[in-house]
Amino acid sequence: MKKRFAFLLVMVLILTGCVSSFASTAEADETEAAADAADTLVIYFSRTGEQYTVGVIEKGNTAIVAEMIAEETGADLFEVLPVDDHYPMTYDALTDVAKQEQTDNARPAYSGELPDLGSYSTIFIGAPVWWGDWPMIMYTVFENNDFAGKTLVPFSTHEGSGLSGFDKKLQSACPDAEVLEGLAVRGNDAQNDQDAVRESVASWLAEIEVL
Numbered sequence: 001m002k003k004r005f006a007f008l009l010v011m012v013l014i015l016t017g018c019v020s021s022f023a024s025t026a027e028a029d030e031t032e033a034a035a036d037a038a039d040t041l042v043i044y045f046s047r048t049g050e051q052y053t054v055g056v057i058e059k060g061n062t063a064i065v066a067e068m069i070a071e072e073t074g075a076d077l078f079e080v081l082p083v084d085d086h087y088p089m090t091y092d093a094l095t096d097v098a099k100q101e102q103t104d105n106a107r108p109a110y111s112g113e114l115p116d117l118g119s120y121s122t123i124f125i126g127a128p129v130w131w132g133d134w135p136m137i138m139y140t141v142f143e144n145n146d147f148a149g150k151t152l153v154p155f156s157t158h159e160g161s162g163l164s165g166f167d168k169k170l171q172s173a174c175p176d177a178e179v180l181e182g183l184a185v186r187g188n189d190a191q192n193d194q195d196a197v198r199e200s201v202a203s204w205l206a207e208i209e210v211l
């Protein structure tokens with residue numbers, strides 16, 4: 001009888017140990033997942049097809065820079081895609097459509113929803129410069145979402161116009177956000193000189209102290 005009791009006691013002790021070590025492993029996993037969850041988001045708009053100076057491209061210039069930022073910061077990515085993709089794949093036709101949208105002060109719809117912004121404190125926002133401004137679809141994004149209290153970091157790709165006032169225009173569209181210094185990258189460099197672009201992305205991130 002005593003032997004049986006001793007055996008049971010040993011079994012109970014072993015099982016309790018197993019359960020508690022399983023529980024602490026699960027707790028550790030949870031803590032790690034929380035630490036891994038990104039608090040940074042990259043929102044970008046970018047086109048493939050025929051683009052200025054680079055010919056027909058399979059990955060958009062801005063998409064390349066957006067991915068570099070996400071790799072450096074561990075950010076999540078959200079691509080702004082038009083609901084009905086009415087943007088032509090040839091450069092000249094695209095410039096006409098974009099000009100018309102600007103003239104009309106249009107707010108083209110994008111598909112889907114941004115992820116819940118509650119968990120993000122820093123949000124990078126990038127697009128190609130179109131006629132010296134953000135593509136109008138980006139104003140739809142700025143106006144349909146609440147960026148109050150967020151740190152917003154603009155970036156552009158372009159072929160000569162630089163940042164084109166993206167920072168000031170973003171600040172006007174989102175007055176209750178803090179807008180940091182932006183980065184402008186030549187579209188041609190994004191396609192053809194990626195090591196140099198990666199370096200400028202990294203030093204810009206260090207300068208604005210996001211890393």
Ligand SMILES: Cc1cc2nc3c(=O)[nH]c(=O)nc-3n(C[C@H](O)[C@H](O)[C@H](O)COP(=O)(O)O)c2cc1C
Pocket residue numbers: 045046047048051052059060061062063091094095096098099127128129130131132133157158159160161162186187188
């Ligand atoms: C409709 C349109 C308008 C553009 N306007 C400008 C401009 O005003 N200034 C400039 O430097 N580049 C301009 N570009 C060139 C793009 O900004 C550049 O090619 C950009 O890298 C394209 O990025 P994406 O591949 O991500 O769309 C324009 C291109 C298009 C298609």
